[in-house]
Amino acid sequence: MLQVVELYKKFGKLQVLKGIDASFSPGKVTAVIGHNGSGKTTMIKCILGMVIPDKGEVLLRDESVVGKWKYRSELGYMPQIGRYPDNMTMGQIFDMMQDLRKGHKTELDKELVEKYCLTEMFYKKMRTLSGGTRQKVSAALAFMFNPPVLILDEPTAGLDPLASEILKEKIMVERAKGKTIIITSHIMPEVDELADDIIFMHEGSIKFHKSMLELKAETGETKIGKALGKLLS
């Protein structure tokens, strides 16, 4: 479904991505893990077209999307830190996004908006909202247009336990529908719960890309945190 091929990116003198190769398949949750600054977010931004790679390709259904824009209607993105125009109300944000994505065919998925009770806060200005509430807005927006590819950058960071439970449930439901889902996370129990595949990144390259089962079988551990510890030691 989604592939990155030989992705290179340099910021100034810093080589952030050193030839990333990965493919993400439908109906699976792929967790991208790694230290801070290992290039996870840069890779995601390359897929989204926010960062333009120096070399390499991003393929969606075997078609190159670097420098294109229409393909983004097939992506739902939840950023690490959701930032929105201060002067707009939450309702205006939702209206605007629906307005901008008018071309989309499928029905709107407002499940998260309802479960997070966001409609009650539609009159509030974005700058008055707490970080967690903004994360809820980001999550609701990412799922709203029913995109076949979902990219969630540290989705549960900053959410309260109840809200992150709702989000995880939603991720599982969407996976069952055959969506391609990419998440990054530092919370290992969460990766345990959600992921089918693991990509481990280190200093701009992929150390391994394995399925959860393989990883556990190889190391003989049941928890991903311990398995990783074994692999890396």
Place this chain on the structure above:
Amino acid sequence: MLKITKYVLIDILRNRILLMYAIFLLIISLSLFSLEEDPAKAVISLLSVVLIILPLVGMIFSTTYFYNAYEFLELLLAQPLKRNTILLAQYIGLSTCLVLAFLFGVGIPVLIYYPNEIGAVLVFAGVMLSLCFAAFAFLASVSTRDKARGIGLSLLFWFYLAIMYDAIVMGIMYAFSDYPLEKIVVLFAALNPIDLARITVLLKLDISAMMGYTGAIYQDFFGNWKGIVFSSLVMAIWVVLPLWLSVRIFNKKNI
């Protein structure tokens, strides 16, 4: 594109600074017109204000807006929208606001006190300057991610065009006063939008005699309809060129 512009407008029109800017211009224009008995003199004073304040405020406001709306930009970039569209929509929204503020602050008083061709030229020059310096501000903003550096860069632009440039031209004219410089002087004027605006308005006021020999050259070149078409064209280039450059840079920018 217009959809994005609509939301940019919603965002900016709530900005108090813009409102203050418009009121400030209005107070200056009204007081100048009521203090001077001869409205033509008031127009000359107003011209100096327009030539210094308009570019400065336009530039600082646009640069600050661009950086403050960075989140908005990120949000838009993750949507199925072309980068060109996003930047141009922001530019249109922003420059519309600046032009509206100018029309409110200067356009209305001119319409009341001095509704003739000269007034129209002054307002036209102001509108073009607003557009042009908003474009410069965008160019400065897309060139660097750092807000302080972006504002510094646009201040430098302003300082160069509003103050330094004239000094340099004077120096050159003085140093080469033995040579025939007529055509080159016209070229120099065209290379600076502020000068261009000033000359266009001053020539309409028929005080070019006060500008000495150079005034005569300007009168000869800019005084007829060809000159007006020429200066409008060059002004348009001063809007389109920085805008085009910033779109080019923005298309390759990493957010």
